[in-house]
Amino acid sequence: MSTPPDPLLPPGLMISAPASGSGKTTLMLGLARAFAARGLAVQPFKSGPDYIDPGFHAAATGRASFNLDGWAMPGVLLDRLAAAAQGADLVLAEGSMGLFDGVARPGASGTGASAEIAQRMGWPVVLLLDASGQAQSAGAVALGFAQLRPGLRIAGVVLNRVASPRHEALLRAGLAEAGIAVLGVLPRRADLELPERHLGLVQAEEHARIDALIAAAGAFVAAHVDLDALCAAAAGGGARTPEPGPACLPPPPGQRIALARDAAFSFVYPHLLQHWRAAGAEILPFSPLADEAPPEGADACWLPGGYPELHAGRLAAAGRFRAGLRHLSETRPVHGECGGYMAMGAALIDAAGRRHEMAGLLGLVTSYAARRMHLGYRLARLAAPVPGLGPAGAALRGHEFHYSTILAQPDAPLAGVVDAEGRAVAETGSRRGLASGSFFHLIAEAP
Known part of the structure; x- marks a missing residue:
């Protein structure tokens, strides 16, 4: 798995949340399709060992989505996989679980947390907050995430499952007090939820209406998220020198x-x-x-x-x-x-x-x-x-x-x-x- 010594990579964003079930995959797919509709080539990644989401990413972008896992992958492999973004205009990486969630003992290059990948790659975090059951307190949640780890940049928040204009106003008031930018407000929309089974989501290739679902997510996100502000917030691109060393993968099992x-x-x-x-x-x-x-x-x-x-x-x-x-x-x-x-x-x-x-x-x-x-x-x-x-x-x-x-x-x-x-x-x-x-x-x- 060879790569040029100094690949020129596009800027990127990490799409994350405080917890699983917040709607990250729907936002990720919607953003990918909305940016594609603007003529941008989007390179997707998935933080962590999840194997369902990358199939949806590929369906939304037309580019293979690669897992980036800090516990299992040494830095040299992370850097070489990040080089897949060459030729794209924007990187979108979907986090796993909550932003800082990982295992207790570090592995190859970290604990497996999405925050570690974002920090290594220089990608600011778009924090998706499930606003169900809270109002101004959302500002305190976002502020805690923004201040927990020095060097990790929170670009702003996207509010999900917002019930009404009054609910939105209260949420915005709390985030303004915390000094956190609101990048989008997504009303409740149950018809965009992806089907699940015992291991998580149904796979993209099994979904009979996958393109229609992604198109609907793209239109929904484009109508409720500030895409210009997200583009402006993306970072971490430019020339990157990969960490030297072998790819840390065994040879193929055969020719x-x-x-x-x-x-x-x-x-x-x-x-x-x-x-x-x-x-x-x-x-x-x-x-x-x-x-x-x-x-x-x-x-x-x-x-x-x-x-x-x-x-x-x-x-x-x-x-x-x-x-x-x-x-x-x-x-x-x-x-x-x-x-x-x-x-x-x-x-x-x-x-x-x-x-x-x-x-x-x-x-x-x-x-x-x-x-x-x-x-x-x-x-x-x-x-x-x-x-x-x-x-x-x-x-x-x-x-x-x-x-x-x-x-x-x-x-x-x-x-x-x-x-x-x-x-x-x-x-x-x-x-x-x-x-x-x-x-x-x-x-x-x-x-």
């Missing part, structure tokens, strides 16, 4: 990589695909749900995360896919992440308690009927070499987010795995022959 890609297997980090292609690998997509086997000539197979539990019956009936995967695994490496790992196992129990036979490359049995949330950063040290992950002993940083419970994991462990606090987790992954899998999604190496 020709069969990549499962459909509604059941839809999540792989964009920066990983970019890295594979930059290293000269060819990516061969195929659809297990369409009962396609990995393409002939592939010398590795990667099964990404997704929602196999929603399609377990179709996967169990996909005989060509299962037979082709087993055949490939006899001579070529096959690796699965989260949903892909589940599909490589012996069986998957769906929400109704029905058992579905999976590919059987591993002995893993998982249940979505026995739901329990598994969420957080992971640091893994490989017990054996795995193409695409690294040699034995390699340390990897990643993230885990799923609700499935392991009922059986009889194979040799893939890695020793701990969370961000250093506590061991039971989801060690598995390996058998050339087949391997884990519940954590690789983000970067941990040198």
Whole structure:
């Protein structure tokens, strides 16, 4: 993943909030489409390990959206990914959770907080405040965010879910007293809420009216937000010298990589695909749900995360896919992440308690009927070499987010795995022959 020594980058803004559920994604999509309507090329980013939002960002901007994660990514990788903004007119980065929210112990370059990314890149923060249930007190909230961390600039606030002109007047009075600029006021608008499922938002490619929704968000934001003031507030562009060093990503798992890609297997980090292609690998997509086997000539197979539990019956009936995967695994490496790992196992129990036979490359049995949330950063040290992950002993940083419970994991462990606090987790992954899998999604190496 090479990049010019001094890339000229556009100015940017971090779209953040005090907490999740404030409406960041709707504002992000609306701003992206509103600026695009003005003829600006917008480069999107997502702070943190979220894998749903970048798909919506790409649909809104026409440019790939990359995750920027301070806990998992060293500075050199953050800088190289930021270089994707070359050629754009404006950067918009969407924060995760609250602006300062991260883990307690720093990782590769920070705790994973959006504020750290904004400060590193020089992007002022647009703070979205959910004004439901408050009035002048919004000024105190905004002032606290503005003063907590020296060197982090709050460009101003956008007020969301404002109930009436009287409510707006009271909010503006509180923010004027605090000396915080109001950059926009969004009335309550329930029809722009994005649909959700157990892991968060429904993915962009599954949304039947995605373009209409983004267009509506763009028109709504353009009518209620001061786009000129936002453009004027953007900063952090110009020539930037990336931090020197290796990209901190393992080599691709093969020269020709069969990549499962459909509604059941839809999540792989964009920066990983970019890295594979930059290293000269060819990516061969195929659809297990369409009962396609990995393409002939592939010398590795990667099964990404997704929602196999929603399609377990179709996967169990996909005989060509299962037979082709087993055949490939006899001579070529096959690796699965989260949903892909589940599909490589012996069986998957769906929400109704029905058992579905999976590919059987591993002995893993998982249940979505026995739901329990598994969420957080992971640091893994490989017990054996795995193409695409690294040699034995390699340390990897990643993230885990799923609700499935392991009922059986009889194979040799893939890695020793701990969370961000250093506590061991039971989801060690598995390996058998050339087949391997884990519940954590690789983000970067941990040198």
